[in-house]
Amino acid sequence: MSQHYENEGSAASRSKAFVWLMQRVTGVGLVLFLVLHFWVQHMPTGFLATAGEYSEILKTLLEASPEVVDAIADGKIKEALPGEHVITYSKVLERLRTPLWKIIDILLLLFALLHGMLGLMNVLGDYMKRVRLRKAVVFCCWAVTLFLAGQGIVVIMAVGMK
Amino acid sequence: MAPRFRHGQGFYYCLIAQSLRNGAIWMVFIHVLTYRGMTQNKLPGQSDTTPSFRTFLSTIFSYRVRSGMAAWILHRVTGLSLVLYLAIHIMGLRSLGNPLAFEAYITGYRNPLFKFAEVMLLGSVAFHAFNGLRIFAQDMYFRSERQKPLFYAVLALTIIVTIIGGLPIIFPYFITPLLP
Numbered sequence: 035m036s037q038h039y040e041n042e043g044s045a046a047s048r049s050k051a052f053v054w055l056m057q058r059v060t061g062v063g064l065v066l067f068l069v070l071h072f073w074v075q076h077m078p079t080g081f082l083a084t085a086g087e088y089s090e091i092l093k094t095l096l097e098a099s100p101e102v103v104d105a106i107a108d109g110k111i112k113e114a115l116p117g118e119h120v121i122t123y124s125k126v127l128e129r130l131r132t133p134l135w136k137i138i139d140i141l142l143l144l145f146a147l148l149h150g151m152l153g154l155m156n157v158l159g160d161y162m163k164r165v166r167l168r169k170a171v172v173f174c175c176w177a178v179t180l181f182l183a184g185q186g187i188v189v190i191m192a193v194g195m196k
Numbered sequence: 197m198a199p200r201f202r203h204g205q206g207f208y209y210c211l212i213a214q215s216l217r218n219g220a221i222w223m224v225f226i227h228v229l230t231y232r233g234m235t236q237n238k239l240p241g242q243s244d245t246t247p248s249f250r251t252f253l254s255t256i257f258s259y260r261v262r263s264g265m266a267a268w269i270l271h272r273v274t275g276l277s278l279v280l281y282l283a284i285h286i287m288g289l290r291s292l293g294n295p296l297a298f299e300a301y302i303t304g305y306r307n308p309l310f311k312f313a314e315v316m317l318l319g320s321v322a323f324h325a326f327n328g329l330r331i332f333a334q335d336m337y338f339r340s341e342r343q344k345p346l347f348y349a350v351l352a353l354t355i356i357v358t359i360i361g362g363l364p365i366i367f368p369y370f371i372t373p374l375l376p
Contacts, residue, residue, distance in 0.1 A: 061328045068321060076314070078364050092299075101296060110300040118368035121302050123295040143286070150279040157272060178283070186286045193292055 053152050060149040067142040074129070075121060081129060082119035089113055091122055130193040143186040151179040211309075226253075263347040271327050274320040281317060308369050315362035322357040326350040 074081045083091060092113065095102045105111045114120045129135050155175050162168045226249075259265070291297040304310075330346045338346065 058332055061325075061332065065325045065329065068325065072318070072321075072361065076318075076361070076365060095295065095299070099296065105296065105300060110303060111296075112303050112306065115368045115372070117372050118306075119364075120306070123292070123298040126292065126298075146282055147286075150275075150282050153275050154279050157276065182283060182286045186289065189286075189289050189292050 053156070057149060057152055057156075060145045060152075063145050064142075064149055067138070067145060070138070071142060078119040081125060083114070083122045083125055085114035085116055085118055085120075088120045088122060091124055127194050130190065136190055136193075139190050140187055143190070144183060147179055147183055147186075151175050263344050267327055267330075267347050267350070270323060271331075274324045278317075278320055278324060311366050311369050314365050315358065318361050318365075319354060319358040322361075323350070323354040326353050326357075 073079065078084075092102070092106070092111065102111065106113075130139065155172055158171050158175075159168055162171065261269075288301060291301040305314075327347075327350050330343075330350050334340070334343060334346065
């Protein structure tokens with residue numbers, strides 16, 4: 035049983051097939067990356083500071099800069115609860131100093147952005163009939179993607195480069 | 197000994213109770229507000245129902261949401277919310293240039309309300325991932341009559357992963373203070 039579509043074999047059709055493939059590739063990649071990301075950033079592992087370690091970190095911050103006193107008094111920085119594990123600057127710095135983690139995080143960023151923005155364009159395209167509007171939205175989505183990718187890569191590369 | 201209600205958990209429990217109560221009040225309010233358009237024993241979409249918010253709602257809820265449609269809607273909603281979160285996340289990481297700003301940024305996310313949001317984020321990611329894998333597997337290997345059991349497997353896996361991953365997140369905030 036073969037179906038014939040109006041635009042079969044056209045550039046638009048091929049681009050849609052490519053998007054379909056990209057969503058599968060980046061999706062499966064993201065499952066692996068996100069398991070790792072969640073394990074490192076949200077579970078009580080050595081990549082996070084325990085409550086004791088965090089109060090030590092705050093003490094060293096206090097010695098380095100007196101602004102921290104105000105920040106703690108205002109509640110902008112809070113001590114950890116007993117049993118809590120906190121993402122902290124020094125632990126992230128320690129991890130992101132290794133080039134392997136930089137590569138992993140940049141790949142995660144690019145996979146997530148590509149998967150998310152292609153999916154967003156797919157969803158938005160379902161609700162827009164006018165071709166010019168659709169093209170404008172796709173253009174905006176790509177602009178946002180490039181901006182966020184640049185922002186993220188600059189941040190990841192800059193960590194520990196001082 | 198550490199004080200037991202340092203972040204004011206009592207306040208947040210009150211907030212949750214209040215939002216439940218407000219939800220109930222809003223439901224009654226919408227019921228009263230939209231009563232005018234209701235006609236009895238009419239199928240939605242039939243011409244002699246007066247067009248109103250009420251008939252719109254009853255049309256929406258008259259669709260029998262079967263597993264495939266539920267999967268489609270949930271995949272869309274979780275996907276959109278994750279894109280939104282991704283953008284916020286990337287912009288927030290700019291504070292990695294300054295230790296003080298970074299600790300303040302993370303403290304913002306350590307608010308007890310955000311801990312619920314974090315668990316919901318995990319649930320969204322888990323559902324989107326498992327459902328995505330189901331779609332991929334179905335495209336490749338399974339016939340369509342397998343989709344219902346596969347969807348229920350997706351739901352079960354999502355719930356299991358959310359509970360296992362969510363417990364360490366909410367434990368220090370909502371469970372440790374209640375322990376003797």
